[in-house]
Amino acid sequence: MPELISRQEETEDRELVAATLDGDQDAFTLLVQRYERRIVNYVRRIIRRHEDAHDLAQDIFIKVYMALDRYDPKYEFSTWLFRIAQNAAIDVVRKKGIIEESLVRPGRDGEGEQEMDVEGEEVSPYRSLSNKQMAAAMELAIERLPDDYRDLIDLRHFGELSYEEIAAVKGMPLGTVKNKLFRARNVLKGELEHFLEP
Secondary structure, X not given: OHHHHHHHHHOOHHHHHXXXXXXXXXXHHHHXXXXXXXXXXXXXXXXXXXXXXXXXXHHHHHHHHHHHHHOOOXXXXXXXXXXXXXXXXXHHHHHHOOOOOOOEEEOHHHOOEEEOOOOOOOOOHHHHHHHHHHHHHHHHHHHHOOHHHHHHHHHHHHOOOOHHHHHHHHOOOHHHHHHHHHHHHHHHHHHOHHHOOO
C-alpha cells in the first residue's frame, strides 16, 4: 500500500485516467482514493442525507469509470468529476425530494423541544456545548444562504475545489466566483458573529 500512496502523490490525474483506460485497475483506485472524501462531503451537502452520501459516491465513481473514455484531458479531471457528482446529487434530490433535517426535535414525552446533537470533540462540557451550538448555527446559516452562494460554499469548503475548478464546474468567470464567495463568507460571518471570540 505505501507504493500506491507514493505513486498517488507523484502522478497527475490525467496520467491515472490514461493508465486506467489502458487497463490499470490500480490507477482508478488511486483516483477514487484521491477524491472519495471530497465527493462524499460535497454530495452530502446537496442531498442532506449523510447515510446516503457514501452510496451515492460509489454510484458516481461507477458512472465516472463507465464514462472515462469520454473524458477530455484538456480539462481538469476534478472539474469533470464534480460536474458528474453535482448532476447525480441533483437527480437524487429530484427523485426523492429534499429531506429537511430539523435542528430541533421534540423533547421526551412530547414536552418542549430538544436541540439536535452535533458531533464534536469533547474538550470540556462548556466547549463541547459551544462547539455543538456553533456547528448547528453554521449548518443553519449555510442553509439560509441563497442557492448560488450555498453551492459555491459547498464546492469550496466541502468539495475542496480551487477557485479555478469552481469557475469551470459552474461555468462562471473566476472573478464572479471569488466575488460571490467573498459575499457568502461575509453573510456567514455576520450570522455567526456572536460565536467568534474577540
